[in-house]
Structures are given as C-alpha cells and as structure tokens.
Amino acid sequence: MSRILEYLKIIPSEQSVDYVENKKQFHLFTLLTEQRHPKTWTLSSTIAEDTEKGLRMLLSVDEDITAKVEDLCRDPELLEKAVKAMHRTITGGKKIYFYGCGATGRLAKQMESTFWRPFWRKIRQSEYWTKLRDHLPADIEERLIGEMTGADRALISSLEGFEDLQLIGKLQLNDRGIEKGDAVFCVTEGGETSSVIGTILTAWRQYGDPAGCHDDGSAGNLYFAYNNPDERLMPFDRSRSVIENNGITKLNFTTGPQGIAGSTRLQATTSETFILGAVMEEALYRILGEFLDEKELTDLGFEKGLDLAGRLLSFNDVRKSVEDKSSDIARFTELEASTYEGHRFSTYFAREAMVTVFIDSTERSPTFKLFPLDTVSETKRKSWIQVWTDSKSIGEAWQVFLGRNFRGLEDSYYRPAFEKEIDDPYLKAVALKSLLNAGNDQQYVYDLSFSDSNIKNRGPEPGDIGVIVCVDGERQEVDDPSRSFGRFASLVKERGGKVAVISVTGEGRSVAEPSFRGDVEVSVILPAFPDPIGLRRQMALKMLLNAHSTAMMAKLGRVTGNTMTNVNPSNLKLIGRATFLVMSHVNDVIGSADWNGRYGKRDEVTFREVNAVLYDAIEFMAVKNPEQTAExxxxxxxxxxxxKSRKYISWDDALSILASKGLNGYLKEV
Structure with a gap:
C-alpha cells in the first residue's frame, strides 16, 4: 500500500468503502472485454501522427468477429434453435422480445425499429400481402418488441442506477406483456449486466410452478447472448445463475478484447447485432417460404438456397468493404475533429439510417465524457452533436426514428416496486431520481426534427459540419433541393458550414453521378448480396461510424493508448473500470525505470486507495462542474x-495541469 491517501488528505467516503467491500460483484476488470487489445495498444499515439493508419488499426479488430462467425458456422446448432424459436413464435401468434442495456439495449431497439418494422411495412405495401395476411398475425409489426433498460428515454443517455438492478428487468418484461411461450432474447455485452439477467431469470420463472418445478420447454424460447468466456463470468453470482441454468439457452459470441478496452459498443455489440440479425433474417425467410414462391421471395430481397451459414459468412465482405474506404473515412474524421477543435458543432441528418446514426452519436457521451444531447430548454448548444431526421415536428421525428409511438416508464408502476424492493440505499436513491426522467413526457424534451424552429434555434452556423448519412437511393435525394436531404445540404452550405456525405449501397445498383459533392464523401459499396432487412447496410454504417467516432476522440486526446480514460463512471461497473484504469496507468508510470531514476521507488497504489481518490474526484466534479473534464x-x-513530490496537491492544481497539457501530453512528460 502506498501513502497516497495521506499525501492527498483523503479519508475514504462511505460510498467508497461500501463499493470496495460490498460491491465486489461489480469489480469486472478481469473480464476479457475489459482487457487491452494488442492490435490497438498504441492507438492514441498512432492516430495523432497518421489518421488513416489509426483507423485501419481500429477496423482490423473487427477481424475477430469474422473468426467468431466462422466458428459458429462450424457448429450452428444453437443458432438453428434460435431460428426455430422465432419461426414458431410468429406462426404461433406469440411475441419476440429483445432486451438489453446500454449498447445492447440500443441493439434491441434496432432489431425492432430498423429491421423488423420497416420489413413488415414493406411487405404490407407489396402485392404479396394478400397471400400472407391470412397466415400471419394482423398486428405483425407489433410482434417483436425491442426494449432496453430505462425504455426509450435511455436511448438518449443512461439513467443512472437502472443497469445495476435485476428488478427493473423483471418489471419491464411484465410491463411489456411478455408471457410464457414468447421468445425472449436477452443480450448483454459482458454477460454480467444485472438488469438483463433479471429479465431472463424472470422469463424463466414463468415456466415454473409454486413447488419450484420448471417446464423443460423454457430453453427453446429463452436465449441469453453475451461476449465473454464462461470461465471469466463464473465468479460473478448473477452470471453464474444464468450460465448454470439448463432452462436458458446460452449464445456465447466471445470475440476477445475490444478495440478500446471495455468499449463494448464496438466488437461485442457489432457481433451480437449481426449474428442475431442473421438469425431473424433466416426465420423470416422460412416463414415467408411457406406461402410464397421463389420469384416472390426474390422480389422481397431473399435468395433461394441461401442458408443461415451463408448469411453469417457474408460478414467478412461487409467488413472489408468498410476497411477499403479507410482513406476516405480518415478525411471525414479529420474534418469533424477540426470542427470541434474550432469550438464548432455538428448536425447529423439521416432517415433510413437514423437508428444507427443516433446510436453512435449518443454513445459518444458516456464513452468520452461529452455533453449528452441538448434538450429543448437549452438556450444555446452545449452538445457537440445533434441528430435530425426527415420530419417537421417532435412527434413525427419519433415516429420516423422508432416506427411507433414513444415508450417510457410509467412512474405509478415502477416507483412502488423501487421503494419496496431495492434494499441498497445508494441504488434506491439514484434509481428513484432517474425514474423522474424516464416517463412518456421525455419525448417532448428532445427535438430531432428538421423543423423551422430547430433550423432557427439550433441550425448550422459558420464553421459547423453537416453530416448526411444515406442508404441506397437516398444519396440521389441529396442532389434534389426539393427533398429533405437536398434542403439540408443546401442549408449547411448557405450558412457557411461544411458537408460530409456518407452513403452505403449495394454493388450493381444503378446510381447516377451525384451533382452535389460534399467537402468529404465516403461511399461504401457492398458486394451484391441479398439484404432483405438491410442488415448488412446498417452493419457497414455501424462499423464505419464506430471507428470514425472512436478515432476522432483519440485525435482529440480523449483516449490514452487504447484505454477509455474519459469514461463517465456513472454506474457500478463503470466505477470499477474507472478505478482499474487509474490504478493501471499510475502503476505503469511509477513502476518504470525512468521514474525510479528521477524520483525513486514508490509502492504501487491499490484498488482501495484509488477508489477513494475516484469518489473524491466525483464529489469534486459535482461541485466544480468543469464541463467535460473526466474524473x-x-x-x-x-x-x-x-x-512525485510526496506532498499534497489540490484538485484545482490537477485540473490546471489537465487543462494545459491534456492527459496524453502530461504522461509523455512525467
């Protein structure tokens, strides 16, 4: 143990003592997803010198997903089981429920709002609906529910305290009317998220009786997808309760460490989205194949004879198509980074890609300690980024975004359970506070519309960047000043901003040479491949935007090596990650030969000591509130x-050093 608490005159707070001694089940830094990936070890220094080289470094980690997909294709039994569950559920008039938290919660929303609902809207508008409607539920679009911890409001930013509660998973499953016989897919990046585990265990208990006996049929309907080796998860009681449960089918999609240590929005969520999306696509093919002939299926985007393995193996071509555009993405990254360096803002515009764009945009805030999206009450922009879609009002924007009405959490249903069933006083207080910001009223707090009022109050200004994200024929709409894409491009240019145009389309599509050219253009052309639900297009965009936003934040000094040194410690897992990161970086520095030669040997700092300092930092930041500074x-x-000095230094002194040098600059000098 070092003398750091003595030097800093810190007495561990009650919360810190409680975390260290009683919250060991949230000390998750042993998980594989929390480790540093060898391919990106030097990301921050590499990208500072060569943006494209850094991007290629990041994108190369997606090769791990290819390896996992190939492995699954060699033994597809469990995925086939999942396909049959979706098929059986829909043809039997039941429901499919996707549930996740954070990045996997957004995955669940994407399953519903990007893949499921648009597909069935397309089917209803086709000539083939008359052949199908008597064989399928009349409300087919409503038969897949994508839900996340905290409901739709959590799409914007996390609701503190919710993730750490198994209770909320139980409550949301019951609130959404999920019953025995429905297919439930609970997805967690790490395999340890309390709210997700609470969901799958509640679904499993629906198959039991008062005597504690359980129906063996539950495993055919209940699926738990995750991205860490079982042996790494077994020390955690809540994870073990699922892994050892024979009534739940486990889908282990482990790919390895993430491109940024712990940033499971990257490879973990990409792999889970793609694999489960392919499972859905195969189930839809089998359902429609019972009623439509080969030509009709082809018209709807399917290909006869293509099986689940073929769908899965298409991932590598998607990955390579994105990687091939690294030089163009690098120019995009440099343009957006320079916009923020100049203290200006970005506005992203999308329609078909709205969910994918929105997910990447909002995930930047907790990952890199940025302001969350501005509310309508903000008198001037604080968030670096805003996202607009093709709509004229708040309500219409949510419809375009989600394909349905906004779904919040009703206080009258959740509050009594929180007050009665949450024993931990810290968690109870935080969860009850978050519940105030989780209701249906939250839809009116955020305006995603391309409306006159938004243009007037938050429209682009000189030095800003407008980013247009297109899928297939939407790129041609950028050339048309009468269409929303064209009007947005013209607006940004007229107001002195720059425009980046990002597009994804399939090989062989007839596309005219664009008349409007952005300051940066990134055009990803995927190999010709059936893509009936748009899975491959959205995955290409996800990988592109994830790499771009991560690289951009590394260029702006918000990544150190390949570690998330600007993470927001907003829940028990992230407090553990933040503590571990501080401890690791400090001990790396004081353990070096250079340090020992200049300052002498120091004892390593311990987890307990660092956690006390971190909680003190959180308290300081709550009062000082130096905007986007990371604890x-x-x-x-x-x-x-x-x-170094073996004496006291204040938070204000440390803040002054951070403001003048940045963490990376400081670590180079120390």
Missing part, C-alpha cells in the same frame, strides 16, 4: 503529482 484523467494526474 479518470484528473485522478491520474493528481495521484502522480502527489507521488
């Missing part, structure tokens, strides 16, 4: 400075 970076600097 992790601030704690690293304060600890190292105190160990």
């Amino acid at each position: 992790v970076a601030l704690s690293i600097i304060r600890i190292i400075e105190a160990l």
Whole structure:
C-alpha cells in the first residue's frame, strides 16, 4: 500500500468503502472485454501522427468477429434453435422480445425499429400481402418488441442506477406483456449486466410452478447472448445463475478484447447485432417460404438456397468493404475533429439510417465524457452533436426514428416496486431520481426534427459540419433541393458550414453521378448480396461510424493508448473500470525505470486507495462542474503529482495541469 491517501488528505467516503467491500460483484476488470487489445495498444499515439493508419488499426479488430462467425458456422446448432424459436413464435401468434442495456439495449431497439418494422411495412405495401395476411398475425409489426433498460428515454443517455438492478428487468418484461411461450432474447455485452439477467431469470420463472418445478420447454424460447468466456463470468453470482441454468439457452459470441478496452459498443455489440440479425433474417425467410414462391421471395430481397451459414459468412465482405474506404473515412474524421477543435458543432441528418446514426452519436457521451444531447430548454448548444431526421415536428421525428409511438416508464408502476424492493440505499436513491426522467413526457424534451424552429434555434452556423448519412437511393435525394436531404445540404452550405456525405449501397445498383459533392464523401459499396432487412447496410454504417467516432476522440486526446480514460463512471461497473484504469496507468508510470531514476521507488497504489481518490474526484466534479473534464484523467494526474513530490496537491492544481497539457501530453512528460 502506498501513502497516497495521506499525501492527498483523503479519508475514504462511505460510498467508497461500501463499493470496495460490498460491491465486489461489480469489480469486472478481469473480464476479457475489459482487457487491452494488442492490435490497438498504441492507438492514441498512432492516430495523432497518421489518421488513416489509426483507423485501419481500429477496423482490423473487427477481424475477430469474422473468426467468431466462422466458428459458429462450424457448429450452428444453437443458432438453428434460435431460428426455430422465432419461426414458431410468429406462426404461433406469440411475441419476440429483445432486451438489453446500454449498447445492447440500443441493439434491441434496432432489431425492432430498423429491421423488423420497416420489413413488415414493406411487405404490407407489396402485392404479396394478400397471400400472407391470412397466415400471419394482423398486428405483425407489433410482434417483436425491442426494449432496453430505462425504455426509450435511455436511448438518449443512461439513467443512472437502472443497469445495476435485476428488478427493473423483471418489471419491464411484465410491463411489456411478455408471457410464457414468447421468445425472449436477452443480450448483454459482458454477460454480467444485472438488469438483463433479471429479465431472463424472470422469463424463466414463468415456466415454473409454486413447488419450484420448471417446464423443460423454457430453453427453446429463452436465449441469453453475451461476449465473454464462461470461465471469466463464473465468479460473478448473477452470471453464474444464468450460465448454470439448463432452462436458458446460452449464445456465447466471445470475440476477445475490444478495440478500446471495455468499449463494448464496438466488437461485442457489432457481433451480437449481426449474428442475431442473421438469425431473424433466416426465420423470416422460412416463414415467408411457406406461402410464397421463389420469384416472390426474390422480389422481397431473399435468395433461394441461401442458408443461415451463408448469411453469417457474408460478414467478412461487409467488413472489408468498410476497411477499403479507410482513406476516405480518415478525411471525414479529420474534418469533424477540426470542427470541434474550432469550438464548432455538428448536425447529423439521416432517415433510413437514423437508428444507427443516433446510436453512435449518443454513445459518444458516456464513452468520452461529452455533453449528452441538448434538450429543448437549452438556450444555446452545449452538445457537440445533434441528430435530425426527415420530419417537421417532435412527434413525427419519433415516429420516423422508432416506427411507433414513444415508450417510457410509467412512474405509478415502477416507483412502488423501487421503494419496496431495492434494499441498497445508494441504488434506491439514484434509481428513484432517474425514474423522474424516464416517463412518456421525455419525448417532448428532445427535438430531432428538421423543423423551422430547430433550423432557427439550433441550425448550422459558420464553421459547423453537416453530416448526411444515406442508404441506397437516398444519396440521389441529396442532389434534389426539393427533398429533405437536398434542403439540408443546401442549408449547411448557405450558412457557411461544411458537408460530409456518407452513403452505403449495394454493388450493381444503378446510381447516377451525384451533382452535389460534399467537402468529404465516403461511399461504401457492398458486394451484391441479398439484404432483405438491410442488415448488412446498417452493419457497414455501424462499423464505419464506430471507428470514425472512436478515432476522432483519440485525435482529440480523449483516449490514452487504447484505454477509455474519459469514461463517465456513472454506474457500478463503470466505477470499477474507472478505478482499474487509474490504478493501471499510475502503476505503469511509477513502476518504470525512468521514474525510479528521477524520483525513486514508490509502492504501487491499490484498488482501495484509488477508489477513494475516484469518489473524491466525483464529489469534486459535482461541485466544480468543469464541463467535460473526466474524473479518470484528473485522478491520474493528481495521484502522480502527489507521488512525485510526496506532498499534497489540490484538485484545482490537477485540473490546471489537465487543462494545459491534456492527459496524453502530461504522461509523455512525467
């Protein structure tokens, strides 16, 4: 143990002591997804010198997904079981329920709003609906529900306290009317998320009786997808309760460490989205194949003879198509990064890609400690980014975005259970506070519309960037000043901004040479391949935008090496990650030969000590509120400075150093 708490005059807070001693089940830094990937070890320094090289480094980690997909194709039994569950559920008039938290919660929303609902809208508008309608539920679009911890409001930003509660998973499953016989897919990046585990265990208990006996049929309907090896998860009681449960089918999609350590919005969620999307696509093919002939299926985007393995193996071509555009993506990354360096803002515009774009945009806030999306009450822009879609009002924007009405959490249903069933006083207080911001009224707090009022109050200004994201024929609409895409492009240009145009289409599609050219153009052309639900197009966009936003934040100094040193410690898992990151970076510095030669040997800091410093930083930040400053970076600097001088240094002194040098600059000099 070091003397750091003595130097800094910190007495561990009650919350810190409680976390260290009683919250060991949330000390998750042993998980594979929390480790540093060897391919991206030097990301921050590489990308500072060569943006394209850094991007290629990031994108190369997606090769791990290819390897996992190939592995699954060699033994597809469990995925075939999942296909049959979806098929049986829909033809039997039951429901499919996708549930996740954070990035996998957004996956669940995407399953519903990007893949399922648009597909069935297309079917209803086709000439083939008359052949299908008597064989399928009349409300087929409503038969897949994508839900996340905290409901639709959590799409914007996390609701603190919810993730750490198994209770909320139980409540949401019951609130959405999920019953025995429905197919339930609970997806967690790490395999340890409490709310997701609470959901799958509640679904499993629906198959039991008062005597504690369970129906063996549950495993055919209940699926738990995750991205860590079982042996890494077994020390955690809640994970083990699922892994050892024979009534739940486990879908282990482990790919390895993430491109940024712990950033499971990257490979973990990409793999889970693609694989489960392919399962859905295969189930739809089998359902429609019972009633339509080969030509009709082809008209709807399917190909006869293509099986589940073929669908899965298409991933690598999608991945390579994105990687091939690394030089164009690098120019996009540099343009957006320079916009923020100039203290200007971005506005993204999308329609068919709206969910994918929105997900990447909102995930930047907790990952890199940025302002969340602005509310309508903000008098001037604070968030670096905003997202608009093809709509003229708040309500219409949510319809375009989700394909349905906004779904919040009703206070009258959740509050009594929170007050009665949450024992931990800290969690109860935080969860009850978050519940105030989770209701249906939250839809009116955020305006995603391309409306006159938004243009007037939050429209682009000189030096801003407008990013247009297109799928297939939408690129041609950018050339048409009468269409929303064209009007948005013209608006940005007329107001002195720059325009980036990102498009994804399939090989062989007839596309005229565009008349409007953005300052940056990234055009991804996928190999000709059946893509009836748009899965491959959206995955290409996801990988592109994830790599772009991560690379951009690395260029802006918000990544150190390949670690998330600007993470927002907003829940128990992230507090553990933040503590581990501070401890690792400090001990790396003070353990070096250079340090020992200049300052002498120091004892390593411990998890307990660092956690006390971190909680003190969180308290300081709550009062000081220096905008987007990260507690992790601030704690690293304060600890190292105190160990260097063996005397007290204040948070304000550390903040001054961070503001003048940045964490990466400081670590180079120390």
